[in-house]
């Protein structure tokens with residue numbers, strides 16, 4: 163494990179609890195992501211992965227514990243302020259604006275930083291996803307699943323985030339498309355954006371990530387480097403089909 | 406027709422069901438007649454009505470079972486299934502030609518109309534304005550406001566009471582009443598906009614009624630049911646009455662013209678026409694500006710919006726206040742045109758009518774709303790004899806719309822936002 167003690171982490175959750183009414187979804191979750199890393203969080207359906215990302219955005223709010231970003235405590239911050247700090251979310255199920263064009267979707271991503279960098283950023287995004295450029299004036303709802311996922315990622319990148327959170331970007335996509343998306347994530351990380359990836363697709367995610375955490379029933383069960391977790395018998399049994 | 410026999414039984418069952426339903430609904434309404442303190446039983450009437458419903462439903466079901474009936478229905482509803490289309494950013498050629506023509510017509514027309522038609526047209530324009538205002542809230546921002554009439558009332562009473570207590574003239578009251586209405590919108594919106602659809606509708610509905618009840622019952626201040634009088638507009642201090650009432654010179658004396666009561670209405674119409682034209686222009690721009698885009702995004706996916714850094718409360722509030730302001734302006738025009746207002750003009754029926762305009766116009770389409778407002782206000786005037794059936798016809802029209810044209814008579818060709826809009 164390459165724990166960086168002492169210096170501030172980019173994102174840090176410390177003993178965070180979160181609940182939906184009586185349903186306790188996160189229990190004493192502690193994890194951290196350092197600048198430049200790709201970190202993944204794997205877990206089964208209902209483990210609390212989406213909740214963990216949502217808690218960073220304050221919905222639901224952490225009932226106890228602390229969330230820090232760049233050393234600053236953001237536990238109580240308003241949801242719409244989080245993006246302005248430089249955290250972008252690619253939500254589960256993409257949540258693109260399907261009635262709006264691809265271009266408009268991308269422009270929505272610039273809300274948190276203003277329109278100053280729109281043109282160069284669009285060029286960068288189109289280099290990464292040439293398909294989106296071809297479909298610039300098309301309604302986003304008419305894109306294929308993979309293209310919609312690309313659009314969701316591109317929209318998040320338009321806000322120039324320092325930290326990109328992704329919630330199951332491989333969900334419902336063909337293996338070939340999944341591979342493409344994961345290659346893009348590696349590119350994004352190489353270009354200097356820290357990536358925190360939530361996945362059920364443990365095999366892909368752990369190969370991509372430097373480090374990983376395993377979430378079970380709202381608790382962090384295991385953590386380690388990607389390779390350590392890939393080799394871990396418990397992980398192999400539960401998430402990799404037991405080979 | 407696959408199985409004629411089953412189609413027949415199905416139609417019969419449909420008819421029976423409709424008949425029972427009609428009996429249950431209509432029985433108490435039309436079967437029991439209040440006569441003094443006694444209730445007279447006239448059950449043959451709902452029975453007849455139910456029979457008529459049954460026959461109608463039977464024929465309808467039968468028609469639906471045939472190929473032709475289905476294809477007719479399909480043709481009616483097919484286009485409604487498709488989503489919003491995205492048009493190019495520049496307006497279509499036909500529209501660019503029509504605009505100057507319409508403007509010219511609007512400027513020339515009032516001089517050739519009788520007083521009656523002038524007043525009808527002014528009222529129609531007021532509803533156009535109300536429709537455009539409510540459209541910002543309902544059509545663009547997607548917030549169901551059932552108490553829009555409250556802001557209309559605030560504008561109207563703003564002029565009447567402002568003139569009565571503060572001696573404000575039309576031109577001073579116009580912006581002040583608009584701001585007052587916007588402030589009311591903000592006051593109501595701030596706590597309410599955290600709520601979702603249904604709750605918002607109920608709270609706004611209540612607000613509309615509260616305003617009306619306050620106007621009705623605060624006798625000392627508003628005059629209660631007796632109403633309040635409102636001043637007509639002036640042209641650089643010139644008044645449009647026969648003799649000056651507010652210390653100015655009458656318009657006709659200044660220009661050595663014969664007195665004509667039409668002058669006042671022509672003048673009101675021209676100002677109103679200018680305001681409506683500006684409003685149409687403004688709404689058109691708004692849709693392409695970041696604010697309009699944000700409203701649309703918020704309507705589509707609030708959660709995504711918030712994670713992108715949009716404060717949903719302030720964005721909704723902006724739409725709510727802007728709509729309220731337009732309603733206030735419309736109210737000022739209504740008051741000055743009537744010269745006298747009382748709370749009965751601001752009942753829930755007005756809210757429903759304005760909402761009908763927005764829905765019939767196609768939720769978001771400016772042209773559609775202008776047309777719907779004109780049709781819904783001018784047609785009843787033309788068909789005075791059928792005035793009693795107005796509400797019924799509205800109801801039927803709305804139900805039919807929701808079935809066959811859920812996106813409105815005029816389907817929106819949404820312009821795409823361009824990068825220029827961001828500058």
Ligand SMILES: Nc1ncnc2c1ncn2[C@@H]1O[C@H](COP(=O)(O)OP(=O)(O)O)[C@@H](O)[C@H]1O
Nearest residue numbers: 182185187205206207208209210211212213214
């Ligand atoms: N809005 C909600 N209200 C109540 N319970 C919820 C809500 N969202 C999620 N949960 C519950 O919280 C737990 C974790 O859900 P989630 O974070 O969506 O899991 P994952 O993303 O890992 O599949 C589940 O038991 C789920 O039923």
Ligand SMILES: [Mg+2]
Nearest residue numbers: 211212213254
């Ligand atoms: Mg999830």
